[in-house]
Amino acid sequence: MKKNILLLTTFFLSFLIVNKSHANEDNCKNIIQQSWDKYRNITSEYEKADILILYDDDRKEEKEIVRWTLFDSLGNDKILTKFIKPIRDNGLALLIWRNEHGDDDQWLKLPSMKQARRISISDESKYFAGTDITYEDSRQLTGERVDDFSYRSLGNNTEYSIIEAEPKPGIESAYRKRIIYINNSNYAISKIEYFNSNNEISKIQNHDKIIILETGAWRIDYLEIINFETKRKTIITITHREINTDINSNVFSKLNLENQSK
Amino acid sequence: MNSKIFIKFLIYFNFIILQLFNSILLHANTLTHSIVSDYEITARSNIELSYFYDNKSDNNNYYSRARIRPKLNANLLQKFQLIAEGDFQCDTDGLATGIVDDYPENENLWSVRFTEFYIQYVNNDLQIDIGKKIYDWSLTDTISPSDNISPREWTELTNWERIGVPSVGIRLGSTSFIEFVYLPYFTPSKIQKNQDRWAPSVPSNVSWSDTKFIQKQTDQFASRIGTTWNSFDLAITYFNGASTSPSYKIRPDLNSALIEPEYFKEEVISFTGAREIMTCVARTEIGYFNQDGEEDFIQYVIGVDKDWPNLFIHGDSLYTMIQYCDEPWSDNTRQSNFSKSNDYRRLFNKSILGKIDYSFNSEKINLIIDYSYNLNKFSNYIEPIIKFILNDTDIEIGLTIFQGDKNTFFGNLNDRDRIFLRLTQNF
Numbered sequence: 001m002k003k004n005i006l007l008l009t010t011f012f013l014s015f016l017i018v019n020k021s022h023a024n025e026d027n028c029k030n031i032i033q034q035s036w037d038k039y040r041n042i043t044s045e046y047e048k049a050d051i052l053i054l055y056d057d058d059r060k061e062e063k064e065i066v067r068w069t070l071f072d073s074l075g076n077d078k079i080l081t082k083f084i085k086p087i088r089d090n091g092l093a094l095l096i097w098r099n100e101h102g103d104d105d106q107w108l109k110l111p112s113m114k115q116a117r118r119i120s121i122s123d124e125s126k127y128f129a130g131t132d133i134t135y136e137d138s139r140q141l142t143g144e145r146v147d148d149f150s151y152r153s154l155g156n157n158t159e160y161s162i163i164e165a166e167p168k169p170g171i172e173s174a175y176r177k178r179i180i181y182i183n184n185s186n187y188a189i190s191k192i193e194y195f196n197s198n199n200e201i202s203k204i205q206n207h208d209k210i211i212i213l214e215t216g217a218w219r220i221d222y223l224e225i226i227n228f229e230t231k232r233k234t235i236i237t238i239t240h241r242e243i244n245t246d247i248n249s250n251v252f253s254k255l256n257l258e259n260q261s262k
Numbered sequence: 263m264n265s266k267i268f269i270k271f272l273i274y275f276n277f278i279i280l281q282l283f284n285s286i287l288l289h290a291n292t293l294t295h296s297i298v299s300d301y302e303i304t305a306r307s308n309i310e311l312s313y314f315y316d317n318k319s320d321n322n323n324y325y326s327r328a329r330i331r332p333k334l335n336a337n338l339l340q341k342f343q344l345i346a347e348g349d350f351q352c353d354t355d356g357l358a359t360g361i362v363d364d365y366p367e368n369e370n371l372w373s374v375r376f377t378e379f380y381i382q383y384v385n386n387d388l389q390i391d392i393g394k395k396i397y398d399w400s401l402t403d404t405i406s407p408s409d410n411i412s413p414r415e416w417t418e419l420t421n422w423e424r425i426g427v428p429s430v431g432i433r434l435g436s437t438s439f440i441e442f443v444y445l446p447y448f449t450p451s452k453i454q455k456n457q458d459r460w461a462p463s464v465p466s467n468v469s470w471s472d473t474k475f476i477q478k479q480t481d482q483f484a485s486r487i488g489t490t491w492n493s494f495d496l497a498i499t500y501f502n503g504a505s506t507s508p509s510y511k512i513r514p515d516l517n518s519a520l521i522e523p524e525y526f527k528e529e530v531i532s533f534t535g536a537r538e539i540m541t542c543v544a545r546t547e548i549g550y551f552n553q554d555g556e557e558d559f560i561q562y563v564i565g566v567d568k569d570w571p572n573l574f575i576h577g578d579s580l581y582t583m584i585q586y587c588d589e590p591w592s593d594n595t596r597q598s599n600f601s602k603s604n605d606y607r608r609l610f611n612k613s614i615l616g617k618i619d620y621s622f623n624s625e626k627i628n629l630i631i632d633y634s635y636n637l638n639k640f641s642n643y644i645e646p647i648i649k650f651i652l653n654d655t656d657i658e659i660g661l662t663i664f665q666g667d668k669n670t671f672f673g674n675l676n677d678r679d680r681i682f683l684r685l686t687q688n689f
Contacts, residue, residue: 086653229576230577254495
């Protein structure tokens with residue numbers, strides 16, 4: 001009898017612990033989902049940004065980009081990024097089609113070539129155009145697919161929820177894990193710590209100026225990426241933004257990528 | 263001309279041209295302000311020095327080239343854009359020749375022209391281009407059965423370029439599209455011949471005659487239908503016009519012979535496709551060439567390319583591309599072996615072409631290797647280059663090495679191995 005009670009108690013306690021960890025993960029996943037739902041609370045976006053890259057040896061590089069984003073309710077988003085400056089990068093462009101049920105599509109147009117070329121999405125960890133933004137980061141500009149990651153709470157304070165995200169088995173990612181700091185009041189992501197395959201911190205992304213748009217969507221007007229592996233810092237300042245404008249879907253075509261139009 | 267003096271002249275000349283250019287722009291700005299709402303001007307200049315360290319022929323041991331290419335991209339009124347790129351180049355050894363379609367051009371030593379000059383109109387799904395434009399419909403590298411509109415300039419054999427053509431182009435659609443290009447007259451490629459540095463060597467009693475071509479008024483036409491479906495980039499193209507590489511007739515002439523480059527009309531139907539397969543991108547093209555007066559053939563190219571980021575050290579990247587080209591069928595009515603072995607479109611049949619590009623230190627130093635290896639005969643080349651990227655300046659140091667049996671295309675260039683230095687400045 002005593003043995004049965006002990007077994008039942010053990011079973012019940014185990015059930016509670018497992019359930020609690022699932023509840024914990026579901027809760028974290030919900031927080032992440034809510035954060036990205038708020039972020040995506042617009043239909044289109046046009047941005048201009050200045051990029052400053054600072055090296056350890058005091059060198060610096062300045063770039064300027066223009067970016068168009070089309071948010072799709074089913075997750076089939078489209079992002080076009082074109083470099084304006086420096087002169088060498090003028091004409092460099094990256095087009096991404098996110099596919100909710102299937103692999104994403106990516107095309108790259110180099111300044112020296114007339115044609116845009118399809119590129120592999122498996123190049124997640126490759127840095128784009130000499131910045132500290134990887135191709136994976138570029139794809140996730142419209143949000144991450146929460147079903148691809150496992151989430152765990154690392155604690156909360158009055159200001160932030162701190163959540164660890166790890167890619168699930170079978171999901172390719174440039175990062176072993178990320179630690180995400182989400183503002184409890186507006187669900188904006190304030191900071192992300194990225195870890196490499198050796199579980200060492202690779203880079204930290206600080207969102208120093210967060211604004212809330214009229215639709216309730218959060219945006220970052222100034223962000224800083226400190227990369228410990230490349231020993232450099234990338235600072236991105238948004239200089240112009242328009243939302244919910246009528247961006248023709250033709251903008252997000254391979255042919256438009258090849259156009260020399262401004 | 264003394265090369266040191268010439269090089270100094272080129273450097274000063276580039277500087278003077280740029281100063282003049284800026285001054286013209288300042289005045290042009292006020293004149294065009296009412297038409298041009300927004301514009302952007304950039305420029306590139308190149309200086310190249312090459313030395314043939316294994317030269318056994320009568321050709322020069324070295325040559326130098328200089329080039330400046332200003333580019334204008336201007337928004338005109340609404341929905342119209344002007345794209346113009348000028349090109350001034352000079353070469354101590356002489357440029358490859360074709361029809362002089364631009365004035366002035368002096369004895370092949372220098373040329374001034376527009377590489378492109380066209381007006382573009384874009385309105386939703388419709389795009390119209392009128393003027394001189396470079397078309398590139400290729401999906402594969404170097405050899406492309408679908409890329410037939412723009413002729414080639416072969417002044418630099420391993421760094422050839424497309425030539426802009428007077429044309430009217432209409433495109434409808436975006437992700438799925440249909441495109442038509444009409445060329446009112448024929449522009450030939452600029453090919454190596456006579457004593458040009460990459461010209462095929464010929465016996466001493468053989469000389470080159472002028473290029474014969476189909477009437478300059480011969481118009482040409484091309485069309486393309488394309489789409490992206492299920493992550494496949496697919497297209498079918500059709501071309502009716504003159505080939506980008508001439509045929510060669512050998513005509514007896516008293517006690518010698520004349521090589522006569524001659525262009526024929528052709529029809530080309532091709533299919534292209536690209537898709538990511540297992541972390542690589544696979545690309546393929548296949549084309550049927552129906553040539554008027556020359557042999558018909560089918561050519562295909564198949565290749566894969568892949569990037570490996572952070573391979574040895576963090577921030578590095580290794581890009582590799584490998585392609586195979588072949589001709590599974592031809593009707594074998596070619597009139598001369600010389601013609602077939604010097605047809606630039608068919609040089610790489612039964613060859614593996616490849617590229618390796620390794621970048622250190624976040625793309626500031628690159629090691630690039632281009633190569634071709636023929637599986638059927640001994641006729642190969644390899645070109646390794648080290649490239650330093652310093653802000654807006656590129657410095658490249660490289661070698662071009664040819665190998666092959668005599669009477670093969672690359673074998674005939676055995677003594678043309680060279681070392682070169684190339685400086686490119688972006689403005």
